[in-house]
Amino acid sequence: MGKNQNEFVKEITPQGEDFSQWYTDVIKKADMVDYAPVKGCMVIKPYGYRIWELIQAAFDKRFKETGHQNAYFPIFIPESFFCKEAEHVEGFAPEVAWVTHGGGEGLPERLAVRPTSETMVCAMYAKWIQSWRDLPVLINQWCNVVRWEKATRPFLRTTEFLWQEGHTAHATAEEAEEETRRMLDVYAECVEGTLAIPVLRGQKTEREKFAGAVRTYCIEALMRDGRALQAGTSHNLGQHFAKVFNITYLDKNDQLQYVWQTSWGVSTRLIGALIMVHGDDRGLVLPPKVAPLQVVIVPIGPAGKREAVLARARQLHQELQAICRVHLDDREEYTPGWKFNDWEMRGVPLRLEIGPRDMEKNQVLLVRRDSGEKCAVAQDDLAKTVQDFLAEIQLLLFERARRFREDNTHQVADKEEFDRVMENERGFILAAHCGEDSCELHIKEQTGATIRCLPFTAEPVSGRCVYCDRPAQQWAYFARAY
């Protein structure tokens, strides 16, 4: 990253040949992102940013429906605030960018460019919260954050990225736990329902939890190369921050109590997941709900018939605008074939072709990006037909990804099988684990796999740890991860 990689990508490297290169080819060719001339930073181009807007809209709607309000906290956090919670600063300090000069002068205290806003939010909550009447506080913020990363990759891991961070304060431990789980469910629902990405829900181990949290829950998705990607996290912060920031309230009995807190976030990383879950060797495949364009109309007009075809295409375009995001590609300088490839590469769910023969038959040809299937359909009631197709594609993409994940989830009983799966097939391994940090670390060193989550719904565990001789304590999903 940081090199000028703007040269036109002529072909997309097949996934099977080099998945990582495939990813780089696709994000460049589909015009989603570019490398910025700042170490580890990306420019999100309009096509990529539009996807983010659609993702934001879906999540924001659910946040509001679940009682949250948006707000905005400063990007700069004084070092003294940032350092108050010991675990938190230990986790984040190595990744912080520091502002040391402003307005032509050296600053008396360094300012952290927020890597996450718990400390700033808590400083404000300590002022805002006085009484049980002030609780719960349910606030979310959409913003940029900065984490100094060594190895970066657009959308997946960049120095600056866009995200939302929810921060809530509650009167009781139970309410905070309930909120933490509720928001995990909201995440799962949005990621599955809107991005068509199936996710596993579970709890992070101590090793993988958020720096400063009591417990971290997460949703985990499986990419087409068999690696997992953490798609969202929801943290129960307990009273860790409340105690160091002194966030207290008078309860109904006039007793001073510390609040209980949560925080939760998803980021532009979700766009990376979207690409790697649905994409294929011809490029991007976008679920209709987050596709900047859901339908592209390509008129096919040979000499003499061009005007008539184009006129009808314009009518259809207008008709479809009422029900979907549709674009009429009437450029004369490109052939239909070139356009087909171009829009396929950009992942548009549905292509609508119309030529002189279609005109005669009062039909159009719909071509699905997900399956390549071509269907001649009547021009009458086209809006309804297109809506049905889009709904079906949305469902099918989810179903296909779910099946892929199932096919690539292995329940494993011993170390040999564990090693073999991680070496050859990848995917998720579900196995019994001893719960020891040292074993978890050993597995990571041996196989590259980490515990992605401890599932909520697993059956009682018995027997021995899949990797060591200790008694099993928990079920765990393992995978190599992004």
Place this chain on the structure above:
Amino acid sequence: MGKNQNEFVKEITPQGEDFSQWYTDVIKKADMVDYAPVKGCMVIKPYGYRIWELIQAAFDKRFKETGHQNAYFPIFIPESFFCKEAEHVEGFAPEVAWVTHGGGEGLPERLAVRPTSETMVCAMYAKWIQSWRDLPVLINQWCNVVRWEKATRPFLRTTEFLWQEGHTAHATAEEAEEETRRMLDVYAECVEGTLAIPVLRGQKTEREKFAGAVRTYCIEALMRDGRALQAGTSHNLGQHFAKVFNITYLDKNDQLQYVWQTSWGVSTRLIGALIMVHGDDRGLVLPPKVAPLQVVIVPIGPAGKREAVLARARQLHQELQAICRVHLDDREEYTPGWKFNDWEMRGVPLRLEIGPRDMEKNQVLLVRRDSGEKCAVAQDDLAKTVQDFLAEIQLLLFERARRFREDNTHQVADKEEFDRVMENERGFILAAHCGEDSCELHIKEQTGATIRCLPFTAEPVSGRCVYCDRPAQQWAYFARAY
């Protein structure tokens, strides 16, 4: 700023007594904003942020309708990029915050926290633009920016603020000029139509133009204390940036040409304008289109009748939800009178009261925030009635602000009158001016007034400069400004 001013503001200082204190009281009491524990930074609280979301939605819609797409550029700009355009760096360098350390190490080059993104955008446009086919490029970004300010005030001037910045590139000078003017008109239309704030359109003088622009156009609004506020600017950048960033394209004759550029922005400052244009001694007055709550229902249920009234209030609430942002205030711990004051202070356009007598008469009482007027209206067809009221309030607020501006705009012929107006009445002065920078500066030193803009539509000017003996060259609007 920076002090803890969270203590409950019991009364709002009257505007006539101390306008500046009135402003501070209102933003605190209405729960819009708080001072952050970082010099010059603000926390935008949910009520204030919701207004920003509504403003964003109105502008974003118009940007998209005029062909613009959103994107995201990095917050960090390497010092070497930032310094390329001489005028630009001279204008902005004194206000820059610098990142010098990241990931635990000193950086080889300082990074500016963007005060504005022209230089970063231009670095990317130089890569993206090759041919006339790539033009125009019409991109907008919603983001945070940082300008190190000495004297700060929430919404009006803060170290960090939220804004949008449009950045476009064109094949010809004419197209760039057309875009610059188009976006000024979009701004005027949104500010007048959505925020109900009348604006003057015009051009900035050399002294007041954007650092690096050929020409800056602006919209200027008049606050209720007689001071002007720049509500948005649109810059024709000419080829200034194109030449230093080498942004070129091959035209249709295969000749290499520099592009012509524009940039334009509005910010959270607009919220400050909203407060100071419409607010009164009882607090905030919000135009319905940007009011987080357009209607608040206050049930008035004496003992014994409470449940029946509340039940009907709930029905009305549900009915109105389909057509407006409505809230039912059913809190038992506050009296109706307390609620009236509270919602008035928060600027809710319409209050709906319902009590036992209203129930009997099948009516409700609507109380307008703008005029205090109370109208008993039938419960039948209430949605339609409420919609009409909201539309009327929106128009009336604009009309009232327009009249205020007209009453406070003085066409002035000589220095004595100029001085007198600026000393006593304030408001806008329209006068003939010599066009000399030294005279403009002299006026500022003598009266505190600056040239807000040179109007587009003024009649031919003749005679002498209002403030010096030189021949007049232009009409100008003067005012003291925020």
